[in-house]
Amino acid sequence: MKEKTRDAIQKALFEAFFVVLAVVLALAANEWRQHRAERQQGRAALTSIVEELKSNRAAVQVSLDYHSERLQLIGQLRREGARPSFRDFPRGFVSPAQTFQTAWDAAAETGALGHMEYSTVLDLSRLYARQRRYELQATGVGQVIYGELFRGGVEGVLENYANLAALIGTFSYREKELLERYDEMLASLG
Numbered sequence: 001m002k003e004k005t006r007d008a009i010q011k012a013l014f015e016a017f018f019v020v021l022a023v024v025l026a027l028a029a030n031e032w033r034q035h036r037a038e039r040q041q042g043r044a045a046l047t048s049i050v051e052e053l054k055s056n057r058a059a060v061q062v063s064l065d066y067h068s069e070r071l072q073l074i075g076q077l078r079r080e081g082a083r084p085s086f087r088d089f090p091r092g093f094v095s096p097a098q099t100f101q102t103a104w105d106a107a108a109e110t111g112a113l114g115h116m117e118y119s120t121v122l123d124l125s126r127l128y129a130r131q132r133r134y135e136l137q138a139t140g141v142g143q144v145i146y147g148e149l150f151r152g153g154v155e156g157v158l159e160n161y162a163n164l165a166a167l168i169g170t171f172s173y174r175e176k177e178l179l180e181r182y183d184e185m186l187a188s189l190g
Contacts, residue, residue, distance in 0.1 A: 042115030045107035049124060050189055052103040056131065057182035059097035064175035066095045067168050074165045084161050086154050093145050093157060093164055094171055096138035099131050120189070127185050134174050141167050 107113050
């Protein structure tokens with residue numbers, strides 16, 4: 001009888017061990033799948049962010065080219081003793097790039113940023129903050145120019161082309177700085 005009881009207990013413990021082992025393995029597999037899905041979500045978000053940064057970089061480059069050309073033209077006209085005309089500004093007195101942060105916002109909203117390297121998220125955050133300062137500059141300068149347009153019209157802005165050149169130069173400086181940061185970030189992300 002003792003032996004039967006002992007065999008029954010051993011059998012029950014053996015079965016219980018395998019049940020516990022199966023539960024632990026199932027939980028571990030589930031945890032592994034979850035971690036793998038989160039890493040994949042982080043990689044997919046980072047890929048979208050990189051594409052967004054490339055697009056933003058291209059837009060900023062186009063704006064820098066425009067602003068650099070306008071500055072060269074104003075300098076040339078100044079040396080010749082002439083003044084720019086409205087036709088010299090086919091895209092407006094300033095033409096800031098339209099940048100986006102849709103992929104960044106989506107990654108933040110979905111929690112995907114939590115599945116990326118902290119240092120990468122920090123660097124990206126700094127870059128997007130710099131981009132936001134550029135956008136705020138564009139808004140501020142736009143308000144100044146439109147204020148001048150309402151006060152003195154197009155001719156008023158053109159008569160004050162030295163100040164206009166200073167505004168365009170500020171954009172040019174900020175765009176060069178932003179391009180450097182895009183290049184650094186894109187290089188670090190491969």
